[in-house]
Amino acid sequence: MRVVSKILNATFACCFSTLVVLGHAQSPEAKKPDAEIRLATTTSTEASGLLGVILPLFERDSGIRVRVISVGTGQALKLGERGDVDIVLVHSRPDEDRFMAAGFGSVRFDVMYNDFIIVGPQSDPAKLRGLPSASGALKAIAGANLLSPNPPIAKFISRGDDSGTHKKELALWSDVGIVPKDIKFKPWYIEAGQGMGEVLAMAGNLQAYTLSDRGTFNAYKNRVGLDAIVSEVPGLFNPYGIMPVNPAKHPHTKHEAALKLANWVVSPAGRAAILSLKVDGQSLFTPGAPPVK
Amino acid sequence: MNLTTATVEAFRLLFAFDPQLWGVIWVSLRVSLLALLIAAPLAIVLGFLLATVPFRGRRAAVIVLQSFLSFPTVVVGLVLYVLLARSGPLGSLGLLYTQEAMILGQAVIAFPVLAAFTLAAVQGADRIVRETALSLGASRSRAAFTTLFEVRFAVMAGLFNGFGRVISEVGCAMMVGGNIAGLTRNIPTAISLETAKGEFAQGIALGFVLIMLALGINASLNYFQGEGGMK
Amino acid sequence: MTPTMSALKVGAVDAGLLTITQLQKSFGERTLLNIVDFQLNSGNIYALTGDNGAGKSTLLRILAGLEPADVLRGNFESQSMNGADYTQALRREIVYVHQHPYLFNTSIAANIEYGLKMRGMDSQTRQSLAQEAIRWAGLRHVADVAPKRLSGGEKQKVALARAKVLNPRLLLVDEPTANLDRAARQQIVALLRQTASSNNCVVVACHDREIIDLPGVARLHLEAGKISV
Numbered sequence: 001m002r003v004v005s006k007i008l009n010a011t012f013a014c015c016f017s018t019l020v021v022l023g024h025a026q027s028p029e030a031k032k033p034d035a036e037i038r039l040a041t042t043t044s045t046e047a048s049g050l051l052g053v054i055l056p057l058f059e060r061d062s063g064i065r066v067r068v069i070s071v072g073t074g075q076a077l078k079l080g081e082r083g084d085v086d087i088v089l090v091h092s093r094p095d096e097d098r099f100m101a102a103g104f105g106s107v108r109f110d111v112m113y114n115d116f117i118i119v120g121p122q123s124d125p126a127k128l129r130g131l132p133s134a135s136g137a138l139k140a141i142a143g144a145n146l147l148s149p150n151p152p153i154a155k156f157i158s159r160g161d162d163s164g165t166h167k168k169e170l171a172l173w174s175d176v177g178i179v180p181k182d183i184k185f186k187p188w189y190i191e192a193g194q195g196m197g198e199v200l201a202m203a204g205n206l207q208a209y210t211l212s213d214r215g216t217f218n219a220y221k222n223r224v225g226l227d228a229i230v231s232e233v234p235g236l237f238n239p240y241g242i243m244p245v246n247p248a249k250h251p252h253t254k255h256e257a258a259l260k261l262a263n264w265v266v267s268p269a270g271r272a273a274i275l276s277l278k279v280d281g282q283s284l285f286t287p288g289a290p291p292v293k
Numbered sequence: 294m295n296l297t298t299a300t301v302e303a304f305r306l307l308f309a310f311d312p313q314l315w316g317v318i319w320v321s322l323r324v325s326l327l328a329l330l331i332a333a334p335l336a337i338v339l340g341f342l343l344a345t346v347p348f349r350g351r352r353a354a355v356i357v358l359q360s361f362l363s364f365p366t367v368v369v370g371l372v373l374y375v376l377l378a379r380s381g382p383l384g385s386l387g388l389l390y391t392q393e394a395m396i397l398g399q400a401v402i403a404f405p406v407l408a409a410f411t412l413a414a415v416q417g418a419d420r421i422v423r424e425t426a427l428s429l430g431a432s433r434s435r436a437a438f439t440t441l442f443e444v445r446f447a448v449m450a451g452l453f454n455g456f457g458r459v460i461s462e463v464g465c466a467m468m469v470g471g472n473i474a475g476l477t478r479n480i481p482t483a484i485s486l487e488t489a490k491g492e493f494a495q496g497i498a499l500g501f502v503l504i505m506l507a508l509g510i511n512a513s514l515n516y517f518q519g520e521g522g523m524k
Numbered sequence: 525m526t527p528t529m530s531a532l533k534v535g536a537v538d539a540g541l542l543t544i545t546q547l548q549k550s551f552g553e554r555t556l557l558n559i560v561d562f563q564l565n566s567g568n569i570y571a572l573t574g575d576n577g578a579g580k581s582t583l584l585r586i587l588a589g590l591e592p593a594d595v596l597r598g599n600f601e602s603q604s605m606n607g608a609d610y611t612q613a614l615r616r617e618i619v620y621v622h623q624h625p626y627l628f629n630t631s632i633a634a635n636i637e638y639g640l641k642m643r644g645m646d647s648q649t650r651q652s653l654a655q656e657a658i659r660w661a662g663l664r665h666v667a668d669v670a671p672k673r674l675s676g677g678e679k680q681k682v683a684l685a686r687a688k689v690l691n692p693r694l695l696l697v698d699e700p701t702a703n704l705d706r707a708a709r710q711q712i713v714a715l716l717r718q719t720a721s722s723n724n725c726v727v728v729a730c731h732d733r734e735i736i737d738l739p740g741v742a743r744l745h746l747e748a749g750k751i752s753v
Contacts, residue, residue: 160486162490162491162492190390190471190473190476191473192471193474193483193486194467194471194472198471202471205378205384205389206390207379225379225380421624421626422626422628424620424622425622425625425628427589427615428588428615428621429619429642429686430639430642431642435642439628439638442628443629
């Protein structure tokens with residue numbers, strides 16, 4: 001009996017100290033085991049592994065369970081508008097602003113962003129350096145080739161694999177009224193259909209431009225002989241915002257718990273968790289708001 | 294999309310002559326056939342010489358050739374990539390990410406298959422073939438060619454086998470071709486991309502084409518061998 | 525069976541076509557052939573007999589230049605035969621027919637034309653000679669059949685026709701009637717008789733009494749490595 005009680009005591013002490021260390025920021029109310037919120041978010045946050053890294057930490061810290069519904073940005077916002085979820089985490093700033101203006105969200109926080117770069121040969125044949133926007137830079141590539149389509153002055157390699165980066169690239173083209181489908185098979189627009197690393201290697205070999213996320217480029221830049229030509233300009237940031245659903249619109253939502261999640265992801269603990277998600281030693285997301293839109 | 298609807302869609306794409314799909318098929322056929330065309334004469338001559346001309350180190354040469362049979366295609370791709378890359382020794386040729394690079398790679402992959410089949414066929418030919426030719430007045434070299442001609446169906450089997458190996462090869466084609474739409478995207482690299490994109494219909498349609506090609510090849514090989522090999 | 529006896533032994537031209545002064549062949553310790561002073565004459569058919577393993581095939585193959593002898597000294601007409609170099613010219617005078625002849629995987633006509641082609645004959649002459657040889661061998665009814673589908677007897681006939689069109693001075697035929705039925709055997713024997721002429725010599729290795737007992741056939745018996753007449 002004495003042995004058993006000793007073990008029990010030790011176990012209790014251990015648990016208690018853990019709770020003291022981890023639970024210092026929580027109110028007792030949030031630790032109710034039945035506290036559970038529903039988060040609508042985009043597939044990218046789930047597929048990248050981000051939610052798998054940060055949510056367990058939040059759940060441990062807060063005692064609140066988070067059920068994730070991962071859909072497209074538009075669908076996620078609709079779920080919020082209808083009050084089917086308690087909080088949304090998406091990456092489409094204009095849509096988010098409309099969501100807030102219509103009063104569906106109680107508050108919006110900038111959670112994190114990822115960052116694209118237009119990389120290319122050091123010689124920068126299309127003279128992109130210093131251009132103020134990403135789509136402007138792509139337009140300059142297209143323009144440079146009008147003079148000499150074959151052989152092209154400035155090649156551009158597209159991922160062509162329906163990845164997030166590929167979609168980002170297509171969106172940038174469409175900003176300047178260019179549809180890559182229509183320019184396909186032109187010698188300067190190369191649709192690779194491969195991963196980021198392979199496309200960077202290809203761009204290096206062909207001395208072509210391409211759009212890359214910063215993390216992968218950082219991992220490859222020493223090997224591929226490419227420079228970051230255009231970065232940190234509008235169009236190259238992909239910011240994520242988190243918005244608890246406004247209880248004034250949907251009183252049944254668990255606003256208090258949702259707000260806790262929103263506050264946590266922008267807290268130092270949340271920021272550290274976001275930074276801890278790394279691929280090849282590079283963080284996939286940078287916490288906070290992007291320096292420009 | 295489940296398997297049934299993907300398959301139905303695959304057939305729709307095929308028989309609607311979807312230009313993108315058939316473009317990919319065309320790239321595959323063109324690259325693989327040209328690769329065989331380049332590799333075959335040299336490989337057959339090599340296999341034939343290995344089988345007929347005794348020289349020091351022949352056994353070693355045969356062993357090397359046979360081990361090349363199981364050489365991974367990605368290694369061929371890697372070596373070719375290093376050679377053809379911009380900073381590589383042949384970088385100035387600008388061959389990387391072209392059909393020519395793919396043809397070269399596939400020719401290298403097909404070469405040992407063709408040579409080994411020829412070697413085995415000529416070696417396996419009965420001594421009596423050569424003796425008959427010699428006794429009827431053929432010179433030694435002429436008798437050797439007669440032997441090669443007599444085993445032409447076995448050599449052809451090597452050709453078909455080599456075609457099967459290169460038409461379905463993905464590693465080297467991806468590395469030196471780059472899977473560029475409309476240029477170096479062939480059936481295997483397209484399948485790999487479509488699968489990654491979740492476009493199973495395209496993948497299945499292309500897989501179906503590969504299977505049909507394999508069937509066609511084996512059927513015609515069987516036919517030819519039947520013509521030549523039946524007692 | 526039209527040919528007369530005179531076709532078998534045309535005159536007694538005893539000028540030696542082939543004269544062997546010495547022929548030796550051993551396999552390891554065992555001496556298979558040890559022949560001295562042996563002569564083949566034009567205008568003759570010889571039946572080469574001997575037990576299985578006596579070396580009949582080996583002797584024929586050595587004479588045909590398909591197998592090297594340890595020692596070979598002799599003359600074929602005026603050409604000297606040395607085991608080391610068996611000249612193309614000699615090879616064109618001596619044709620060897622295997623026991624189970626190999627037919628090229630082409631057509632019967634192409635098989636018969638093969639040797640003519642090797643001798644640089646034009647294709648038109650080749651074709652007419654081949655047709656003639658097909659008639660001679662009684663193969664017209666199977667002329668379009670793939671060689672691989674012929675029976676053993678038919679294959680043997682094609683091989684004899686293929687050899688005969690070349691008019692070799694020395695024709696060496698290895699057990700042509702072994703494993704054939706009686707009808708085929710008789711046809712082969714008839715063809716063999718017709719291949720002999722005044723200026724050639726036919727050597728047939730056989731056990732076949734139908735050949736050995738033919739009138740005018742000279743017998744060579746191989747035993748213990750030696751030939752006795």
